[in-house]
Amino acid sequence: MIYVTLLANDFNKLHPKLQERYRLPLCQPFYAQGTMQVIHSGPRFLRPMYHLFTKTDFLFPEYGKEIPFTITNTARMNNEKEAEVYWERTFFFDQTTRKFNATMTVDLERQIVKDYLGDPALFYSDLKMNVTKDGSLMIRSVDQRAVIGKTEVVLPRKLTGRVVVTEGYDDVLDVYTIHVSIYNDLFGRMMMYAGQFTPCAQ
Structure with missing residues (x-):
């Protein structure tokens, strides 16, 4: 619902399967399961911080290949009576299960998605959404x-993570595809994962 409003006419340029996925009517969650062909975490010296982030379902230190995962997107009304979408991503590593959650609303005046990362949120990011020529959805921070509690502190450019997300649909394999990259100029790659998924019943 919020993505239809934000993208306006461009929404119809998305691949039909992505249109199905991102309409997200209220109280009709989108469930899917799949496999991440690869998950990379950040530098080794940041792993203690990543372990702390796991307490709020944000970044995590684990990495690997062929990692099963699930995703749930739920459109709902928040306390301010705004439509929002709650994202739940769960990754099933051999030794542990990790989550990477977020809550999104839209700012139509600025034409951005407002993305709060973690549960409760630790970071906030403005996101720009665009439709590519092949009908994929590209998201950039x-x-x-x-x-910090109810306070939000603007991060210097060098401490931000450049986020690039591309979600598409593979007509041959009949699966959704996802590629997420988070990169910082000082620390390098903070996280990257790439995989595919299909809708399912919860």
Whole structure:
């Protein structure tokens, strides 16, 4: 619902399967399961921080190949009576299960998605959404802030993570495809994962 409003006429340029996925009517969650062909975490020296982030379902230190995962997107109304979408991503590693959650609303005046990362949120990011020529959805981060309780602190550019997400549909394999990259100029790659998934019943 929020993505239809934000993308306006461009929404119809998405692959038909992505249109199905991103309409997200209220109280009709989208469930899917799949496999991440690869998951990369950040530098080794940041792993203690990543372990702390797992307490709020944000970044995590694990990495690997052929990792099963599930995704749930739920459109709902928040306390401010705004439509929002709650993202739940769960990764099933051999030794542990990790989550990477987020809550999104839209700012139509600025034409961005407002993305709060973690549960409760630790970081905030403005996101720009665009439809590519092949009907995929590309998402890029803009400004970011650290969230400390009810206070939000603007992050210097060098401390931000450049996020690039591409979600598409493979007509041959009949699966959704996803590629996520988070990169920082000082620390290098903070996280990357790539995989595919199909809708399922919860």
